[in-house]
Amino acid sequence: MEKLKYERPFIKKLNAGLMNKFGTRTEYTPHTHIDGVAVKELVAKYGSPVFVISEKQIRRNYQNAVRAFKTRYPKVQFAWSYKTNYINAVCNVFHQEGSWAEVVSGFEYQKAKGNGVPGNKIIFNGPDKTVADLELAINDGAMIHIDHFDELYELQELLTRLNKKARVAIRVNMDTGIYPMWDRFGFNYESGQAWNAITKIMASDNLELTGLHCHIGTFMLSTAAYGVAAAKLSDLAMNIKSRFGKIIQYLDLGGGFPSANTLKGSYLPGADIVPSIDEFAEVITSTLLNYGYKQDELPLLILETGRALIDDAGYLLGSVLATKRLSDGRRATIMDFGVNILFTAFWYDHKISPAQEFTHHTEDMVLYGPLCMNIDVVRESISLPLLNKGDQVVVHKVGAYNMTQWMQFIQMRPNVVMIDVNGNPHLIRNKETIDTLHDMEVLPDYLKKFEL
Template sequence: MYKKPVIEKIDTFASKVPSSPYKTQRIKKEIDGVDVYDLVKEFGSPLFVFSERDIENKYLEFKEAFSSRYPDVEFWWSYKTNYLGAICKVFHKLGSKAEVVSEFEYQKARHLGIDGKDIIFNGPYKSKEALEVAVKEGAKIHIDHWDEINDLEEIADKLGVNIPVAIRCNMNTGVYPLWSRFGFNIDNNEAYDAIKRIYEGKKLYLTGLHTHIGTFMLSADAYRVAAKKLTELKNRVEEEFGFNIEYLDLGGGFASKNRLKGVYQPPEVIVPTPDDYAIAITDTIYATNKGNLPKLYLETGRALIDEAGYLLTSVFASKRLPDGKVSYILDAGVNLLYTSFWYNFDIFLSKKYDDISELSILNGPLCMNIDVIADNIYLPPLNRGDVVTIAPVGAYNVTQWMQFIRYRPAVVLIDKNSNPHLIREKEDLEDIIKREIIPEYLK
């Protein structure tokens, strides 16, 4: 077939990285033995797909890294990372408890059968009503600010109980920007002052210390700093106030093997391993701790689920843009991939193409100019209906996706025996309008 010749603009980024995967056809015909076209045929396109096998393998890798170095480690699944019921159930089945940051997530964990005592209740916004429920059900409440101390003391008076609590701490770990919004600062003694306030109030008692120093942390040494400061605070408040700190919670933030925009080294080079994180944290606690060795809690989310998630999307149309690039219009856009603003995803084709690749752009279906999934990507000529697999997309996309212009798609979990299971139905008009109310005068 004749193709009109074009003059291709040389892209600076692409020309400087000749070995980039953008110039290489990456092929993915199946996920855990299930053909991508069979998945699309049965469940529709676009389609989120999760691999139970990948989830379990990554969970066991992190569990081994920490449990082989520390005697008492507990994992608490971060619901905000992906709170689909089936995904949470997989992690709970593996032994992870629940970490939530809102009343909604707390209710979801309880709905899934998680006891209050197995829930960490984090977050800067906890209504007084939600706090009271959490107190009654024995949840681990991590205090974020001074007003929350006051709310809990009032609840303690109302219920006639002393309430066990933890506080969230922030600090300078040498990684910027600092996550200073959440909790009490250790470096300026605010965290110590909050603990002193708790001690003097005699209505709450401290059982844990928590920090979550950031997201997608590429420095294991930052966790070394965090563990040292948190353990030093533990030593101080145990000695001065007689509290028994049962656990240190080092939060999450561990990076997945995704590719941050603006970072050109591959994830295999710059992303610390589970062992790197584990060594930094556990060695530091051993070296710094005085008194009883605390339990170690980890709220691991992204690193456990991101690489287990895939998005299957189909080519709907193509056009050549004025700059010479080919634009492929997919049926999935940034409404489903919120994290596309931060990551250069891996793009997989469903088969090998013999045609010459040229500089292309993958656009979504939205009537918005920002709807770009991948730019400066070398692709062979794709046909309408061809399936493209985008990965890793398991973290935050399903919890942050938007019902905007198009319905949200179905989600499938492939079990360890390569059987696909529908775990969320695709939306239809009824899902969107059932909460709407039209006043009588407009009918």
């Protein structure tokens, strides 16, 4: 006689006050395939855990964002934010689509250069640029976005010494009505600091002020703040023109558009409260178009959108290591991935789906990672089917920041796979091994021997 399909025995108290689950099946509808490739196959071939990136989704996101802005404004350029995900394969998908590069450190700069991005299409942001970094950027004709006065003076000295000129912009911070206000980067608008920096640049022979830059926050849920930012940058651009007769070539509105992830503590799911790219585009472009620029003096609009273009193209596949019951009766499920590679678990309640079919019974549980560290919690509370050891899950919307902020801590970093537009998986970053670690280490001779 053929045996029946097994499910672990389960009993649940009916509670009048608890959140009911009717209709919430989307949370635990099995997600068995990514772009047509079976999760089971991916895990068999590349191991567990493994990051999977959908090239198709990246291109779809990018083309949608470009459409949203270009149908509203004549001159638009995106620059891929390297810090969001700087795996070369990912960067190059964006570059193939026409995106420039936006970097915030010397090594990111070299990565962009190594990928073949011409210097004059690299935007160099951030508070930490070494003299060597700046020299490289000057020689390549990159767009250097100055963050503070120390950098401004250093750059001037360097240019005098090299007898060269540089294309620069300043980063401006400002009150856009949102809280907290990011005033630690760049020069403040309201206090006149930004204008002071502009005056100094305009007085310098070897600095050419080509643009103005701002980046008002992260995971911004308010479109109005971008309207304020566009207006304040435009105000500076207009003043520069009337005072110095200089036409600013571009306004860089930075990044900060949210993805559809759900922030911890948010009552409604991210997908319901996050404004669309079109809504941001509408506010920004209508502010610029109505500001009173002459048609031929409209600045190029640069956007450094990162998260909103890559987050939902990334998945993390993982497996159940064990299930147990905590002292207070709650179910705990231990996964083979944790905050070491899913850094964004600190910010988001990630959507997690099982990768195989289950019955309709679900259980509230804590999802832990594999680290022997108490902070390693993936979800404090989630309702999932009756998972067993070896079952697989899919974590959604993990494309942004995880593959850059991941830690090599207790566990090594796993494989990263990209599924191309035809549904073929490609390994784009090898999992780390013990050699990855040892290659970096130097053991002094006198420490090589010991007896126990």
